[in-house]
Amino acid sequence: MQKFTLYFLSLIFLCSCKESVFTSKVETAEYPASATELKMQKLETDEFYSQFFSIYDNLLISSNPNSNEYFFYVSELNNNKPLGGFMRRGQGPAEYISLAPIRRIERKGDDLIALTYEPNRRELLEWNITKSIEKGRDSVKTLGSYKNANDLDLAYSAIYKIGNAKYLASTPGFTSYNGTRAVPTYWLLEGIKGEPTQYYSFVKSPISNSQCSIGEDQILDSSWSLSPDNSKIVTTMKWLDQINIIDINNNHIRSYRVKGSPNENIFYGRMENPKYHYQDVVCSDSLIYALYSGETIKEFSETMGCDKIYVFDWDGEFKEIYHLPVPLLRIWLDPSSNILYGYSESEEALYRLDL
16 A cells, blocks of 8 residues: 555656646547537426436436435436435435435346445445335445545545446545645545555646646546446546546556647646636447537636537547537436437526437
């Protein structure tokens, strides 16, 4: 563990010297020959939903982090029938102060299960959605106490299960209470104590630029998703037109920047009116779907979302551009059907996307 800590500290403090901050050579992704105007179907849903939604077949699960009652609300998608609220907010023994939104839903026998993380207690929970609906109360198993992979006092932002007592978790770039800075990192955790055995990152070191209009911790902000076969991570960057693909089996990293877009040198300027690029990303075993804006942060705020979806394959080839008639803030890929869904902030509505 001491050797692992030394490796991590070296990851934090490596100096880029204004060479590439990325851990791999950045290749060029060519624009596809044409774009497609996408049709979207608005869905009728009850009032219990938010941008943090997930769908499996006919079940809609909405995470409501600001709800005064429950964190998750479940309903039938096709007939808009509410099935109950689960995981009550509170500080009692069967209540939760905070819970991470659902990132993946899987079958376990006849039941649907999902993971969520309680950052205050540092507990990883397995929620049996099917049994909760059947019983009308929470069916939850604590998988272990998954504390920080380092001593910098930051909880994980998301955790996926990738094997027997083996998980993949993420921590964003941040500055700790003592001023130590770290880069966005993905951690391989094993056992009920969540011991970190490997880490991955697409950047070498933090970027120091106190004059930048974007906070130093946010310069390298990204969204990420894990492939269904648990072999690859895709990250899409907020302030750079770049995606990064990490093969977790051999720790091989590839980066792809869209042709003609700026490189990371923009991070050393003031960035007074920066372009907002990728907002969210989901993936199948063959394709990556990235929600894309390309507008300034002011324009993005006014439209309240992104009007394009960029599609890549796992070799970094830019396959397709979809234009959206309604801007979306989040997307979700239903693993049971490979149907893509989106959330419109301006309309507070869910859409089914016709690909």
